[in-house]
Amino acid sequence: MSASPNDSTEETTAVFPPTYIVIQFSRHIRTTALVWLVDKICGKRLDGGAELLVRKQPHHDGEGLTLHVSASKIKFLEVAEELELRKRDKCGLIREFTVSQLDDFLEEGMHVDDLLTTAEKQYIVRHELENIRALKEDDQVPGYPAFRLYEGQSIVQVCLHWKLLDRMYPLHDQEALGKLGMKWYWALFRKQPFEEIRLYFGEAVALYFTFLGFYTTSLLVPMVLGFLQLFLSSESIAFFCVFNVLWVTVFLEVWKRKCSELAFTWGTIGMTSLDEPRPNYHGVMGIDVVTGRYQPQFPRWKTNARLYCASLPIVLLCMVGAFFVMLASFWAEEMIIHMKKLHGLEAGGLLVLMPSILYSAVVFIMNCYYRKLATFLTEWENHRTQSQFDRHRVTKLVLFEFVNNFMSLFYIAFYIQDMEMLKNQLTVMLIIFQAINNFQEAILPLLIKCYSKKVTKALKFDAILGNKDNEGSSYIRKRRPTLIHEKDSVIPDHIPALEPDDPRIELAIAEGEMENYEGTYDDYLEIFIQFGYVFLFSSVYPMAALWAVVNNILEIRADAFKLCCLYQRPMAKRVKDTGAWQRAFEAVGAMSIMTNCGLLCMSPQLRRLAPSLTSVEWVLLFVVLEHMLLGIRHILHLVIPDRPEWVRVALARINHQSKQALKNERTIKNRRHLFRRYNTVHASLNHND
Amino acid sequence: MSASPNDSTEETTAVFPPTYIVIQFSRHIRTTALVWLVDKICGKRLDGGAELLVRKQPHHDGEGLTLHVSASKIKFLEVAEELELRKRDKCGLIREFTVSQLDDFLEEGMHVDDLLTTAEKQYIVRHELENIRALKEDDQVPGYPAFRLYEGQSIVQVCLHWKLLDRMYPLHDQEALGKLGMKWYWALFRKQPFEEIRLYFGEAVALYFTFLGFYTTSLLVPMVLGFLQLFLSSESIAFFCVFNVLWVTVFLEVWKRKCSELAFTWGTIGMTSLDEPRPNYHGVMGIDVVTGRYQPQFPRWKTNARLYCASLPIVLLCMVGAFFVMLASFWAEEMIIHMKKLHGLEAGGLLVLMPSILYSAVVFIMNCYYRKLATFLTEWENHRTQSQFDRHRVTKLVLFEFVNNFMSLFYIAFYIQDMEMLKNQLTVMLIIFQAINNFQEAILPLLIKCYSKKVTKALKFDAILGNKDNEGSSYIRKRRPTLIHEKDSVIPDHIPALEPDDPRIELAIAEGEMENYEGTYDDYLEIFIQFGYVFLFSSVYPMAALWAVVNNILEIRADAFKLCCLYQRPMAKRVKDTGAWQRAFEAVGAMSIMTNCGLLCMSPQLRRLAPSLTSVEWVLLFVVLEHMLLGIRHILHLVIPDRPEWVRVALARINHQSKQALKNERTIKNRRHLFRRYNTVHASLNHND
Known part of the structure; x- marks a missing residue:
């Protein structure tokens, strides 16, 4: 029983608490390394261990060790304080949880086990796992002299990195999931159960769904305005358009406030990026100025130099490249139409569509490669914290997506100046593409899953993308030796095992094979693109908001279903805002003022209203209008405080x-x-x- | 000896430490109130006193009591910790001073008395004075049943407010002042001794001079560019102009960084506006949600409602009014020129100048009244903290000054479109007005002071402004009863007196009669207006920067002289940035992009370069250019971090x-x-x- 975690908790060995994380070891890991790792996981804190509880799964030949990890009550409460989790106390005040005031946080009749949500517990277990740090004497992974460690490095991250661990994932809780599903994806027109989502999936996922819900509700105003616009004269279109554009600003500001309310209620508002370095962060070992720990040091100016001198030009080049590909497609289309006229070809109907189809395919392929490039570049820039890394990666991706998704519309609107074409394009994008997207995301995988697991693997939608799961690590993979041809490891007997009839065993196996949820990036991107379609050209296509609302109502349920039934349970991630996305949306908001003013200025109906003005005066009129709108936007931005009064007061009170x-x-x-x-x-x- | 502050410090009664603050009581204050107040000042903390040391000045009949206030060493150190002053420790790290680590802050051979600067000590004494708060039993000022107090109200502020105290001011230190002067206003081309300024005048004044110095140095670049522009063709003017405009952005961003460096070194970076309410803040008494104290409560929404529904329209109305006054002056000028032509008047030379002169006079008078209005409105809005009050007052004033100072230039540039006139106007403003200004500020008062003290009072420059000192309180004055006709108070004997030959007595009398330094508002305003003249129209008048530099070199010394020799020593004020001014400068910076693009677009020389473009295309070209510049500005704003790396690291380290x-x-x-x-x-x- 050397792996027994706490001397005083004989009982815990009898009833193993719920599994929060499952760790799958590589079947080829050397036994010394395996024993060492398991010891670290269950070892005493003083010996550099995490004091977690483990059970192995009964194993068969040719399989690696699968470990169920949980923790004792003490551990949860202790770490909850260490992580500065904020909880609501009896008086309804949300404040930092402290063990010494435990009773203040336990409402009447509340069991101490219910104090922390399952997402929080899972977050705590993961934090403790990732926080197992190499001691001074751990200069290498035992059995692998090539895998060097430095003092304070996260051992689990290193092992995942070198593929000594295959994967690490939390288990679904079928009962809770069933309940959640009934309230969520089976209830089309009911409010989403945000609190339950957070308790189950963590803050990042809950924030995404709150945003999607909030955005969809806010879209009702542009939708109504869009309807009105259909029946109105062109002057009033201008008015509604102005209103629409200001609405975007207000929407984003109000969202920021709502976000800070949520972050406060969730207790994540005080999060800082003064965090531990990411596992892939590398540099010369040295004493960290801030923490005084021995950690890799990488000068900030080098990161900045790489960012501005290499990444930025490359990204700009890619954007220009994408722009020319777009031009080429337009040019090809024109050529074909011209040839058709010239030669009077009848069968040219399909031929005319060729460039568009080809362009879509090229964009798809470009996107795949660009993603890899963006991840590689961001990795190479070597940002210190995960949040910096995410921000810079998202920024790169969004810039490129902007060109791919919106540039052709800009070209049609302001160069070709064909409003009918613009409208058609927008309709196609908003209705057909979004429908296809929802089908791909939720219905197709479901169908495939229903019919055959084997077919799934063959048809898996992103198979063409290659090894999508690992796209982020292609840079590192080169330096990674392979373990494949080593012999299987021996699993030591001293690790306590689960009962062979424990239902968790089956779950762990089934969920281990499910696809990994990549994070909220793709989901936000979808909203972002739709947001652009709706607002950038709202003056020529006021109906856009309607289609967006219809899509979003479906999208919410499709995403919910996807998360609950098609993916591994994602690791709970604590966030306090939408990060880089807020800025991206704000940038599109500002741009929508310019595009809409431009479109109105070009509108021949409006022009007819003021025949006495010269062209220059007419243009200047819209330049002034645009500047006024930008000015109002800026003032709204300054005047609407980022945090509502009650949050500020509450924070001030805690501080005081x-x-x-x-x-x-x-x-x-x-x-x-x-x-x-x-x-x-x-x-x-x-x-x- | 009931006023003896500390039982254990018998010695302090022998040697009275330097006077940090002088308090002049009204000669009409009732004796009970006077005794009560003095007891509060020297009383024990437990009895609600401030534990300060006092000495009265030997007094004559018909004079009120004059009290010299100081504090013991213990008091200084204790309050220094309470106020979270940051000091540099032995290792060079700037961190919060704590008494228990006193030795860490004392460098080799440093006396504990030198740890705090005189400005800090004076700040501490003032803080303690203002922090004497009414206890539960103090429901009124003794002897004045009409002067109600609430628990926790600042007693000294109330007494100043009701004129029971005439004034409260710090004393100059003649020796230190002499040394400072030699290094400062007598050394025209040497670097200003910023650290000494801060030690003597406090952070607010030091920040102003640092800003002025930094701005003047930065102006050298536009000055050189301005020179180059004189000898260059019109295309290159456009290029330099663009460069100029971006320079402004960089200048303001770099200043923000410099500001945070200073704030960090000075230990003010952590200041928050979570402060005690201003003395004039009023409302229904209630429990404060943040502090739990019994304080006046005024709902935030009421302040906002007053701000947006009353003040904002009034301010806008005033701005429009000022605009029409300006139009009227132009119209009158035109009329006179027209009449002159019509009637062939010869003597009209002076007559043509009449509208300008009249306009200047009207603006001057309008400004005086508007200031009162702005202060009244801001007072009425009832902002809770001093910093909010200052910000809103400065914003109102700046908006109005903007119309008065720049609107006529806009009118000339974009409506009359007469570039020669614009140039002349700018020259007059930059050379003549600034010279007059410097003369008024420093030389005139000096001359007057030299010749006769009596003449001073008669000629005092702002006599026409009425009671300028009190302009802020006109709203309150109405509700204030007068003390004038009460009989003189009796000064109790138990207050220890200064030796009759103490040099401080004479100083206190002399400095009591000096004018009060109103704060840095007027000084910043001067720079702000100059900044506008230099950058808003830099493409037509590139020489502006030169005149500005010349003026500023004089201005620095004139302001320094004024502060050292002509005014009462100002109360040290701790600040962390230039507050509302940063925004005002940034707004002008953004506007300068628009105006300069507009001016270039209108330039006939440039237009000749591209005769093939239609007028609309030409305008659009500049609209695009302007948007690009605004975009670059925004990106620079995002990309340049507000705090330099070392400050961030240092703050993170302290936090960690x-x-x-x-x-x-x-x-x-x-x-x-x-x-x-x-x-x-x-x-x-x-x-x-």
Whole structure:
């Protein structure tokens, strides 16, 4: 029983608490390394262990070890305080959880086990796993002299990196999931159960769905305005368009407020990026100025230099490249139409569509490669924290997606100036593409899953993308030796095993084979593109908002279904806002002012209203209008506070209370200290005089 | 000796430390109130006193009591910690001063008295004075049943408000001042001694001079560019102009960084506006949600409603009014020129100047009244903290000054489109007005002071402004009863007196009669207006920067002289940035992009370069250019971090250290606590199962 985690908890060995994380070891891992790792996971904190509880799954030949990981009550509460989780106390105040005030957080009749949500517990277990850090004596992974470690490095991350661990995933809770599903994807017109989503999937996923819900509700206003526009004269179109554009600004500002409310209620508002370095962060080993720990050091200016001198030009080049591909497609289309006229070809109907189809295919392929490039570049820039990494990667991707998705529309609107074509294009994008997308995301995988697991693998939609799961690590993979041809490891007997009839065993196997949820990037991107279609050209295509609303109502349920039934349960991720996306949406918001003013200015119906103005005056009129709108946008941005009053007051109160406590404590101490000291000091002053 | 502050400091009664603040009581204050106040100032903290040291000045009949206030060493150190002053420790790290680590802050051979600067000590004394708060039993000022107090109200502020105290001011230190002067206003081309300025005048004044110095240095680039432009063709003018405009953005961003460096070095970076309410803040008494104290409560929405529904329209109306006054002056000028032509008047030379002169006079008078209005409105809006009050007042004033100072130039540039006139106007403003201004500020008062003190009062420049000192309180004055006709108060004997030959007595009398330095508002305004003249129209008048530099070199010395020799020593004020001014400068920076693009677009020389473009295309070209510049500005704004790397690292380190200390302390406690608790909890869990 050397792996027993806590001397005082004999009972825990009898009833193993729910599994929060499943770890699959590589079948080829050397036994010394395996034993060492398991010891680290269950070992005492003083010995550098994580003090977690483990059970192995009964195993067969040719399989690696599968470990179920959980933790004791003590551990959960302790780490909850360490991570500065915020919880609601009995008085309804949300404040940092502390163990010494445990009773304040337990409402009447509440069991201590229910204090933390399953997502929080799973987050805590993962945090503890990833926080197992190499000690001074751990200079390498035992059995692998090539896998060097530095003091303080995250061992689990290293093992995942070198493929000693195959995967690490949380288990679904079928009962809770069933309940959640009934309230969520089976209830088309009911409010989404945000709190339950957060409790089950964590803050990042809950924030995405809250955003999607909030955005869809907000779209009702442009939708109504769009309807009105259909029946109105062209002057009122201009008015509604202006209103529409300001609405976007208000929507984004209000969302920021809502976001900070959520972050406060969820207790993530105080999160900073002053975090531990990402596992892939590398550099010369040295003493960290901030923490004083021995950690890899990489000068910031080098990251910046790489960012601005290499990545930025490359990204710009790619954008220009994508732009020319788009031009080429337009040019080809024109050529074909011209040839058709010239030669009077009848069968040219399909031929005319060729460039569009070809262009779509090229964009798809470009996107795949560009994703890899963006991840590689961001990896190479070597950002220190995960949040920096995410922000820079998302920014790169969004810039490129912007060109691919919107440039052709800009070209049609402002170069070709064919409003009918623009409308058609928007209709196709909003209705057909979105429908296909939803089908791909939810219905296709479901169908495939229903019919055959084997077919799934062959047809898996992104098979053409190659090894999508690993796209982020292609840069590292080169340096990674392969373990494939080593012999299987021996699984030691001293690790306690689960009962062979434990239902968790089957679940762990089934879910281990499910696809991994990549994070919310693709989901946000979809909303982002739709947002652009709806607002950038709202003055020529007011119906866009309607199609967007219809799509989003379906999208919410499709995404929900996808998450609950088609993917591995994602690791809970704590976030406080939508990060780089907020900026991306704001940028499109600002751009929509320009495009809509431009479109209105070009509108011949409007022009007819003021025949006495010269062309230059007419253009200047819209330039002034646009500047006024941009000015109003800026003022709204300044005037609407980012945090609602109650959040500010609540934060101020928490801050005040903790400061006051610290001060009171110190005052008495200081006075004593000073009187003692002062008498000497003052005496010496008099001597000096 | 009931006023003796500290039992253990018998010595302090022998040697009275330097006077930091002088308080002049009204000669009409009732004796009970006077005794009560003095007791509050010297009383024990437990009795609601400030524990300060006082000495009265020997007094004559018909004079009020004049009190010299100082504090003991203990007091200074204690309050320094309470106020979270940051000081540089022995290792060069700037961190919060704590008494228990006093030795860490004392460098080799440093006396404990030199740890705090005189400005800091004076700030501490003032803070303690203003922090004397009414206790529960103090429901009124003794002797004045009409002067109600609420628990926790600042007594000194109330007494100043009701004119029971005439004034409160710090004393100059003639020796230090002499040394400072030699290095500062007598050394025309040397670097300003910023650190000494800060030590003597406090952070707000030091920041102003740092800004002025930094701005002047930065102006050298536009100055050189301006010179080059004189000898170049019109295409290159466009290029230089673009460069100029971007330079402004970079300048403001770099200033923000510099500002945060200064704030960090000065230890003010962590200042928040979570402060005590301003003395004039009023409302229904209630429990404050943040502090839990019994304080006046005024709903935020009411402030906002007043701000947006009353103040904003009034300010806009005033701006429109000022605009029409300007139009009227142009119209009158035109009329006179027209009449002159019509009637062939010869003597019309002076007559033509009349509207300009009249306009200047009207603007001057309007400004005076508008200032009162702005202060009244801001007072009425009832902002809670001083910083909010200042920000809103400055914003109102700047908006109006903008119309008065720049609108006529806009009118000339874009409506009359007479570039020669614009140039002349700018020259007059930049050379003549600035010269007059400097003369008024420094030389005139000096001359007057030299010749006669009596003449001073008669000629005092802002006599026409009425009671300028009190302009802020006109709203309150109405509700204030007058004390004038009460009989003189009797000054109790138990207050210890200064030696009759103490040099401080004469100083206190002399400086009591000096004019009060109103704060940095007028000084910033001067730079702001100049900044507008230089950058808004830099493409037609590139020489502006030269004149600005010449003026600023003089201005620095004139302001320095004014502060050192002509005014009462200002109260040290701690600031962390230039507040509302940063935004005002940024707004003008953005506007300068628009105006310069407009001017270039209108330039006939440039137009000749591209005769093939239609007018509309030409305008669109500049619209695109302008948007690109605005875009670049925005990107620069995002990309240049507000705080330099080293400041961020240093702040992160401080944060990390204090968190770590707290955590370590807690961890041991928690574990014990939890083990005790856990055993019960776990037992009960098993029972439940």
